[in-house]
Amino acid sequence: MTKEKIIEIRWHGRGGQGTVTAAKIVANAAFRSGYRGVVMTPTIGTERRGVPVFTSLKISKNKIYDLSPIEKPDMLVVLDHVLLEENGVVNGLKPGGLIVINTPKPPDAYDFPGMKVAVADVTSLASQTGLKPGIVNSGIIGAFARAGDLLTIETLVDAIKEEFKDMRPNENVKAAKLVYEKTVIGVRPGKK
Numbered sequence: 001m002t003k004e005k006i007i008e009i010r011w012h013g014r015g016g017q018g019t020v021t022a023a024k025i026v027a028n029a030a031f032r033s034g035y036r037g038v039v040m041t042p043t044i045g046t047e048r049r050g051v052p053v054f055t056s057l058k059i060s061k062n063k064i065y066d067l068s069p070i071e072k073p074d075m076l077v078v079l080d081h082v083l084l085e086e087n088g089v090v091n092g093l094k095p096g097g098l099i100v101i102n103t104p105k106p107p108d109a110y111d112f113p114g115m116k117v118a119v120a121d122v123t124s125l126a127s128q129t130g131l132k133p134g135i136v137n138s139g140i141i142g143a144f145a146r147a148g149d150l151l152t153i154e155t156l157v158d159a160i161k162e163e164f165k166d167m168r169p170n171e172n173v174k175a176a177k178l179v180y181e182k183t184v185i186g187v188r189p190g191k192k
Contacts, residue, residue, distance in 0.1 A: 006037065006060040007150065008070045012089050013079030016049035018137025021163065022079070023055040025141060029151050029159035030059045037064035052083060059150070077144055078102065079122070079136050084110070100143050100183075102136050107186025118147030120183040122175075129174035138164070138172035142179030153180050 009026070013019030020042045027040045037060035043053070056070040072092040081103035083089050090112070093099065097115050102122035110117050122139035131138070138160050145153040157173050164172040 022137035
């Protein structure tokens with residue numbers, strides 16, 4: 001019996017940024033796109049604004065039975081670049097993995113040898129669309145779409161519209177699309 005490919009994505013953010021909601025939107029879009037295995041496991045801890053939180057999201061074409069948090073992700077989505085200074089945020093990232101970062105810095109500012117690094121100043125871009133400062137979840141989904149190559153921006157926009165149908169859907173969609181367009185991707189050469 002062979003193990004079916006499970007794509008493991010770990011989302012890191014701060015309480016109030018919408019980390020769990022962003023992962024939920026991607027999970028819903030993935031399921032609608034034909035992924036039959038979609039498992040999201042939030043690990044919230046103390047529930048208050050500003051506290052680091054993370055969420056595990058597993059996606060597969062087949063059912064997933066493992067509900068445990070992700071230890072060796074294929075991708076990391078970081079909603080606040082300052083979290084990269086925290087111990088353990090990048091731990092376990094598989095060789096050749098992807099890191100999507102909300103940051104004003106360029107990809108080469110980050111030293112992750114052998115990794116694909118995608119960056120966008122989601123905080124600034126999202127506020128340009130009329131969202132409150134600090135609301136970056138729909139924007140980071142745009143960066144994820146551009147760099148992740150798993151789901152189309154159109155599919156993710158539909159999921160964003162549904163999630164935010166009563167809370168500024170147009171602004172959230174604009175944030176995702178603007179960040180999608182402005183995301184910059186770089187690849188750090190591996191160690192020699």
